[in-house]
Amino acid sequence: MLELTDIEAGYGRTQVLHRVTVPTGKVVAVLGHNGAGKTTLLRLAIGLIKPTRGRVVFDGEDISSLAPNKRVARGLAYVPQGQQAFGQLTTLENLQLVADGRRRGKALIDAQLSRFPALEKFAGRKAGLLSGGQRQQLAIARALITEPKLLILDEPTEGIQPTIVAEIEHTIMQLADEGINVLLVEQHIGFALEAAERYVVLASGFVTHTGEGGLAAASTVRAAMAI
Numbered sequence: 430m431l432e433l434t435d436i437e438a439g440y441g442r443t444q445v446l447h448r449v450t451v452p453t454g455k456v457v458a459v460l461g462h463n464g465a466g467k468t469t470l471l472r473l474a475i476g477l478i479k480p481t482r483g484r485v486v487f488d489g490e491d492i493s494s495l496a497p498n499k500r501v502a503r504g505l506a507y508v509p510q511g512q513q514a515f516g517q518l519t520t521l522e523n524l525q526l527v528a529d530g531r532r533r534g535k536a537l538i539d540a541q542l543s544r545f546p547a548l549e550k551f552a553g554r555k556a557g558l559l560s561g562g563q564r565q566q567l568a569i570a571r572a573l574i575t576e577p578k579l580l581i582l583d584e585p586t587e588g589i590q591p592t593i594v595a596e597i598e599h600t601i602m603q604l605a606d607e608g609i610n611v612l613l614v615e616q617h618i619g620f621a622l623e624a625a626e627r628y629v630v631l632a633s634g635f636v637t638h639t640g641e642g643g644l645a646a647a648s649t650v651r652a653a654m655a656i
């Protein structure tokens with residue numbers, strides 16, 4: 430379980446996050462308008478930026494000063510915004526990049542190909558020719574090959590056609606059932622709250638609301654975000 434407590438962080442002299450504490454849960458949604466600091470919080474969780482105050486604790490261990498690769502080794506995985514993949518490599522080669530050298534590498538790939546039928550269908554297609562949604566599924570599949578305990582997802586449904594949005598939403602719910610925790614930044618508030626056990630709303634780097642997830646929380650959150 431990831432604990433982010435009393436975090437301050439930013440870029441150079443610009444402080445972005447102010448005394449941010451995130452509730453713990455199997456699926457935790459981070460909500461807020463553009464520029465609120467959501468991506469910064471995720472980058473901090475994976476270790477791309479370091480806090481100037483506060484603690485990052487994972488499974489009881491203080492990982493605040495650990496490098497990202499060490500955090501991955503401990504069971505964190507990060508899927509940044511933007512459906513990133515190696516466009517000149519095939520779908521399968523993108524997965525092999527992560528799986529090669531791992532024990533049971535082939536089984537790990539097969540598990541993800543059966544999770545995402547579109548990836549199985551286009552295993553031989555260059556990733557650059559996949560749809561945005563398929564590339565997002567590939568990015569999630571790559572992260573899952575590292576067998577994370579916690580998957581950190583930054584806007585996984587952004588700019589993606591509705592049918593694939595539904596599949597990605599289904600995947601996130603499934604991960605929680607499989608015992609993989611999720612820290613999720615997501616613009617679709619309804620879905621984020623449906624999936625989330627807890628949520629936090631950020632505004633200008635401050636926590637303005639936290640609470641239990643569930644669709645019933647949507648009106649509270651929309652009011653809090655003035656939308």
Ligand SMILES: Nc1ncnc2c1ncn2[C@@H]1O[C@H](COP(=O)(O)OP(=O)(O)OP(=O)(O)O)[C@@H](O)[C@H]1O
Pocket residue numbers: 440443445461462463464465466467468469470
């Ligand atoms: N590399 C950077 N250097 C300096 N400032 C940055 C950097 N990245 C982000 N910021 C600033 O930090 C603030 C928070 O940005 P962040 O990307 O965390 O917000 P966000 O809530 O994820 O927004 P969005 O929904 O638009 O992705 C913004 O004011 C942004 O301009």
